[in-house]
Amino acid sequence: MSGNTARRAAITAATNYKHEGAPLDYKESDAASLYGTNVFGLSTMKSQLPKEIFKSVKKTIDSGTPLDPKVADVVAAALKAWALAKGATHYAHVFYPLTGLSAEKHDSFLSPDGEGGAITEFSGKTLTQGEPDASSFPNGGIRATSEARGYTAWDVTSPAYILESANGSTLCIPTAFVSWTGEALDKKTPLLRSGQALNTHAQRILKLFGHEKPATVVSYAGAEQEYFLIDKHFFYSRPDLLNAGRALFGAKPPKGQEFEDHYFGSIPERVIGFMMETERELFKLGIPVKTRHNEVAPGQFEVAPVFESANLASDHQQTIMVTLKRIAEKHDLTCLLHEKPFAGVNGSGKHVNFSFGNATQGNLLDPGETPHENAQFLVFCGAVIRAVHKYAGILRAVIATASNDHRLGANEAPPAIISIFLGEQLTDVFEQIKSGGAKSSKMKSSLEIGVDSLPKLPRDAGDRNRTSPFAFTGNRFEFRAVGSSQSIGDPLVALNTIIAESLDAVATKLEAGLAGGKKLNAVIQEVLGEIITQHGAVCFDGNGYTAEWHAEAEKRGLPNYKTAVDALPVLQQKDVIALFDKYKVLSPRELHGRYETYLEQYNKSVNVEANLTAKIAKTTILPAAVHYQSKLAENAIAVKAAGLTPDTTVLKQVTDLIGKLQAGLAGLETAVGHHGASDALGEAKHFGGTVLPAMLKVREAADGLEGVVDDALWPLPTFQEILFIK
Ligand code: ADP
Ligand code: MG
Numbered sequence: 001m002s003g004n005t006a007r008r009a010a011i012t013a014a015t016n017y018k019h020e021g022a023p024l025d026y027k028e029s030d031a032a033s034l035y036g037t038n039v040f041g042l043s044t045m046k047s048q049l050p051k052e053i054f055k056s057v058k059k060t061i062d063s064g065t066p067l068d069p070k071v072a073d074v075v076a077a078a079l080k081a082w083a084l085a086k087g088a089t090h091y092a093h094v095f096y097p098l099t100g101l102s103a104e105k106h107d108s109f110l111s112p113d114g115e116g117g118a119i120t121e122f123s124g125k126t127l128t129q130g131e132p133d134a135s136s137f138p139n140g141g142i143r144a145t146s147e148a149r150g151y152t153a154w155d156v157t158s159p160a161y162i163l164e165s166a167n168g169s170t171l172c173i174p175t176a177f178v179s180w181t182g183e184a185l186d187k188k189t190p191l192l193r194s195g196q197a198l199n200t201h202a203q204r205i206l207k208l209f210g211h212e213k214p215a216t217v218v219s220y221a222g223a224e225q226e227y228f229l230i231d232k233h234f235f236y237s238r239p240d241l242l243n244a245g246r247a248l249f250g251a252k253p254p255k256g257q258e259f260e261d262h263y264f265g266s267i268p269e270r271v272i273g274f275m276m277e278t279e280r281e282l283f284k285l286g287i288p289v290k291t292r293h294n295e296v297a298p299g300q301f302e303v304a305p306v307f308e309s310a311n312l313a314s315d316h317q318q319t320i321m322v323t324l325k326r327i328a329e330k331h332d333l334t335c336l337l338h339e340k341p342f343a344g345v346n347g348s349g350k351h352v353n354f355s356f357g358n359a360t361q362g363n364l365l366d367p368g369e370t371p372h373e374n375a376q377f378l379v380f381c382g383a384v385i386r387a388v389h390k391y392a393g394i395l396r397a398v399i400a401t402a403s404n405d406h407r408l409g410a411n412e413a414p415p416a417i418i419s420i421f422l423g424e425q426l427t428d429v430f431e432q433i434k435s436g437g438a439k440s441s442k443m444k445s446s447l448e449i450g451v452d453s454l455p456k457l458p459r460d461a462g463d464r465n466r467t468s469p470f471a472f473t474g475n476r477f478e479f480r481a482v483g484s485s486q487s488i489g490d491p492l493v494a495l496n497t498i499i500a501e502s503l504d505a506v507a508t509k510l511e512a513g514l515a516g517g518k519k520l521n522a523v524i525q526e527v528l529g530e531i532i533t534q535h536g537a538v539c540f541d542g543n544g545y546t547a548e549w550h551a552e553a554e555k556r557g558l559p560n561y562k563t564a565v566d567a568l569p570v571l572q573q574k575d576v577i578a579l580f581d582k583y584k585v586l587s588p589r590e591l592h593g594r595y596e597t598y599l600e601q602y603n604k605s606v607n608v609e610a611n612l613t614a615k616i617a618k619t620t621i622l623p624a625a626v627h628y629q630s631k632l633a634e635n636a637i638a639v640k641a642a643g644l645t646p647d648t649t650v651l652k653q654v655t656d657l658i659g660k661l662q663a664g665l666a667g668l669e670t671a672v673g674h675h676g677a678s679d680a681l682g683e684a685k686h687f688g689g690t691v692l693p694a695m696l697k698v699r700e701a702a703d704g705l706e707g708v709v710d711d712a713l714w715p716l717p718t719f720q721e722i723l724f725i726k
Contacts, residue, residue, distance in 0.1 A: 003624050003715040006237040010717050014231035014725045017332055019273065036286035038086065038162040040079055048078040060156045063216055064196065067156055072124030079160060080109065080122040083171035086162050090170045091122060093130035093152040094315075095177035096187040097137040098597045100487040102318045103177075105132045105152075106170060128154040130175065137177075139185050140596030142589060149180035155188060158315045161285050165326075174315050183590050187489030190585050191311055194496035195219060197583040198356060201503035202380075206361060208510050208520065209376050215359035219496055220476075222307030223317050224291070226348035226484050227324055228299050228336040229271060234722040235334035239616055244609050245338035245485070246403070248695070249616060251703040252344030253720040268726050270331060271301065278303070278327045285323075287316045297346040299723040307353055307476075310492045317350075317488050333726075337485040340406035342719050347407035348484035352491055355476035356380075356499070366475040375524055378429070379506060382531045384477060385420060385430075387495075387502035388470055389538035391579070392418035393559050393570035394498060395470070395479070398490040400564035400598070402605040404483035405688075414469030414481045416567075417553045417560045419540040421468035427541060433525065434532045467544035497585045506531075564602055565688040569681065571595040599680035606687040610672045613695045617665055620715045621702045625661065628709045629654045650708060657704045664698035 036043075042061075046054050053074045060067045083091065092104040111121040130152035137150075152175035160173045177186035184190050195218055202217035235241050240248040275292050282289045282305075291304040303324070305316060321337060328335035340347035357363040364380045388395065395418050399408070407413045422430065469481040482491050506527055513523030537556040542549060553560060561567035570576060572595050580586040586594070632651040639646035671694040677683040706714060 003620065003627070004713055007715055007717045007721075010231070010233035010237040011721055011725065013233040014721075017231065017270065017726075019270070019331070031283050034280060034283040035288075036284070038164070038284040039286035040082060040160040041286055042159075044082065045075075045078075048082055049075065057156060064157075067128075069124060069128075072128050072154075074124075076122050076124045076127040079127065079171070080120065083160075083162060083169075084109065084120060086169060088162055088169040088171045090168070091126075092170050092172050093132070093154075093175040094172045095132070095152050095175045096315075096318060096487060096489060097177060097185060098140075098187065098594065099138060099601075100187070100485070102322055103132070103137070104170075104172065105130060127173065132177070137185060138597040138600065139179070140593030140600070142179060142183050142185065142593040150177060150185060151180070152177050155192070155311070157192075157309075158312055159286070163285075164281075183593075184586065187314070187487050187493075188311070190493045190580075190590075191314060191489050191496070194493045194500065194583065194585045195310060197500035197585060198496045198503070201500050201507055202356065202358075202364065204507035205376075205379060205383075205503055205510070208507065208514070211361060214361055217356055217358045217364070219310040219354060219356040219492065219499075220307045220363070221310045221313035221488060221492055222304060222353040222476075223313060223482075223488050224302055224304040224349075224351040224353070225317070225320055225324070225337075226295050226300060226302045226350065228297070228338075228341050228348065229274065229301060229328060229333045229726070230299055230336065230722050231726060232329065232332050232334045234717045234725075235336075237717055238722075239620075240609075240612055241334075241336070241341065243612055244605075245336060246341045246406070246609075247343070247719070247722075248609060248613050249621065249699055249702045249706070249716060250342060250719045251706045253718065253723060255720070255724075270333070270726055274327060274331045274333060275301075275303070277330065278323055281323050281327060282320065285316075285319060287319060289320070295346070295348075297342075297723070299726070300346065300348065307355075310354075310496070314487065314489050314492060321485075339401075339403040339483040339485060342723065343406075345719065345723065347413060349407065349413055349480060350482045350484045350486060350488065352479040352482050352488050353473070353476050354479055354492070354495055363475055365477070375521065378433075378528055379510075379524060380503075381426070381472075382430075382528045383502040383506050384499055385422075385538060386505070386531045386535045387498035388418060388420055389535035390502070391494070391498040391576075392538065393561065393567070393573070394494045394576060394579075395481075395491070396559065396561045396567045397570040398494045399481050399483055399486065400561070400567035400602075401483055401486065402564060402602045402609075403485060404481075405563050407483065408481060414467060415544050415550070415560075416481075416562050417544070417550065417558055418469050418481070418538070419544065419553065419558065420477075420538050421471035421541055422539050423472055423541070426472060427539060430528075430532045430536065430539070433528045434536065436529070468540070469544070493585060497580060497583055500583050501579055563688055564598075565681075565684045568595060568598055568602070568684070571598075596680055599684050603680060603683050603687050606691055607672070610668060610687075610691050610695055613698050614665060614668055614672070616716075617661060617698050617702055621705060622658070622661060624713050624715050625654060625658050625705045625709055628713050629658060631710070653708050654705070657701050657708065660701035661698065661705065664694070664701050668694040668698050670694075 045057060053071050056068055056071045057075060059065055090106045090108050092106045094102055094104050097103050109120040109122055110118045113119045132150055132152060155174045155176055158174035160171060163170050163172050176189045176192065178189060179185050198219060199217045203214060206214040238247060240246065279289050288306040289303055290306050293302055295302050303320065307313060308316065324335045355363050355365040365377065367377045368374055396416060408416045471478045471480065479491055482488060509527050510523050513526065514520060538558065540549065550560065571591060577588050577591055580591050581588055629651065632654060636646035636648055636651060671691045674686060677686050
């Protein structure tokens with residue numbers, strides 16, 4: 001009995017897949033009639049709440065004023081009625097712990113009435129506050145196991161919604177998750193705090209530009225989610241995919257993505273069925289998914305919603321990930337969100353498109369139509385350049401995960417060096433500012449333009465650059481180094497905070513200049529000139545994949561934290577601790593807790609992968625290889641017995657690779673068994689520096705065997721099968 005039964009069964013099942021149940025509805029969904037039907041959004045609230053109550057809630061949403069507890073009771077009653085009418089039986093406070101996943105605690109609406117019956121109950125207090133067990137979620141030492149109390153607090157700015165499932169419907173209430181001591185245990189709390197910091201300092205700048213009463217400034221995010229879809233039978237027959245989310249073994253397929261025939265190619269029917277159902281679900285939840293297409297690698301796709309305020313976009317992004325996985329299962333598919341499920345094939349990222357603005361001035365990163373707006377734009381854009389240069393390490397640290405390490409720096413994803421792509425036009429404008437004032441423009445050769453009358457900038461100020469980790473794309477920056485499985489919370493917190501600090505610094509200089517009797521435009525020229533002189537080194541429009549750039553970046557003094565283990569300690573640098581503390585985003589204790597948590601996650605994930613590598617190599621790959629070796633040896637004996645000279649080339653090859661596999665396994669076991677480090681960072685250095693390379697040695701031998709062992713004996717579905725059979 002050969003060991004490839006599971007592989008054969010998976011291939012057969014995947015090849016013979018037929019959709020079961022009701023026929024697929026291939027009509028494009030009517031977004032307008034579906035959209036937001038399961039959301040207790042503004043329009044629903046307006047129709048369900050007394051006028052005064054609605055006004056009060058809206059005020060809280062728009063300007064962040066605290067919610068009156070009396071209002072909460074009325075909202076809770078209306079919310080309950082709405083949810084029950086929609087068939088909800090339970091409610092859940094949804095929160096976003098440091099695992100990066102969404103967590104929910106479900107409670108029934110039913111309460112015993114004391115007379116043997118039950119009533120439905122949902123008060124203002126239940127709406128606004130919940131109490132999950134805080135010690136069960138990672139916190140990096142902020143909470144001891146015995147100090148379990150944690151609270152979830154209703155986030156009024158992210159609307160409640162109803163999640164339908166086969167087992168019934170649940171009213172979901174997005175919440176912030178804090179400890180009994182008020183410390184943030186989640187990704188949302190610092191995001192809300194950092195949004196406030198950004199607003200405070202953006203307001204100062206807007207006022208200098210003469211805007212009276214600007215509306216609250218918020219950041220906007222649009223995240224492009226890349227993912228792989230594979231038949232679920234392959235997923236379940238690969239313990240590495242199942243337990244680690246990525247293939248720890250597997251030779252590069254003979255046909256990969258070299259023909260680039262998958263990118264934007266026609267989408268397979270089964271996948272279209274999946275995409276349409278996913279979109280319908282997301283539409284109902286008021287998540288504005290808009291873009292869907294094939295990605296570069298075979299089996300790889302992308303979905304992107306229209307951008308929203310950062311907090312909402314972040315919550316919605318979490319729901320998108322959960323929904324992709326859930327709906328994939330219904331189609332006998334598995335959605336892989338890992339950054340690099342298949343070595344040798346493109347990985348997945350999540351480009352976070354980022355801008356900020358408000359209801360009165362619009363997008364503040366839009367170059368605009370008039371010179372006056374351009375000056376304002378250049379100040380905000382300059383502040384971003386300064387922030388990214390000054391705090392590149394933070395941006396690197398918030399995308400530092402074990403899984404993203406497999407993608408960053410490869411020839412398909414941005415390098416680990418954080419730089420900004422500005423595009424030709426903007427680069428030119430900033431160059432001119434640097435040399436004393438913008439006097440000409442690339443688009444109109446003879447335009448007179450001091451800062452008094454800056455060039456009219458086109459919306460698309462330049463070409464695209466796929467290699468840049470942080471690219472200006474017309475009216476926003478695209479943070480391309482974010483990983484596909486990540487919550488976008490941390491990257492957004494980082495961006496809000498570093499830009500808040502920059503706006504603070506710029507506003508202080510502008511205010512001082514004005515107080516000293518200078519003209520606004522003169523101070524702007526001064527401040528922008530200073531920014532581009534001191535921080536222009538972060539701007540780079542060339543090819544980020546090249547070795548020359550790495551050398552050049554080093555000359556420019558740009559940090560290059562190659563791995564997560566190199567990058568995470570940035571979170572404990574003095575200036576970084578001070579920054580998050582000063583803008584009241586994360587206290588030193590909270591930041592330290594995160595640092596510890598992320599290191600622990602790194603260690604756990606490499607540890608699991610190392611154990612899996614050893615197990616699969618020993619119990620699955622080695623037996624297949626030995627089996628083949630015996631067959632070859634038997635054959636050699638038989639050939640010899642027949643009086644001929646056997647050709648033992650393959651036998652030698654297999655024997656040699658088996659030797660390498662076993663040597664690799666011995667090395668890996670030694671590496672994993674080592675427990676020398678006394679702290680999480682020491683352990684992470686060991687996992688990254690010793691265990692990962694030891695795993696790779698095992699893999700090299702195993703992948704070599706995949707290339708010689710009789711295909712009829714090979715136990716694991718190959719990349720070719722996994723990626724192309726659908
Ligand atoms: P690409 O061509 O880079 O693949 P997509 O159309 O897939 O672009 O995604 C672009 C994303 O950027 C969308 O989510 C879109 O809504 C978002 N976006 C557009 N304008 C802004 C903006 N001003 N701020 C933030 N995000 C934006
Ligand atoms: Mg896209």
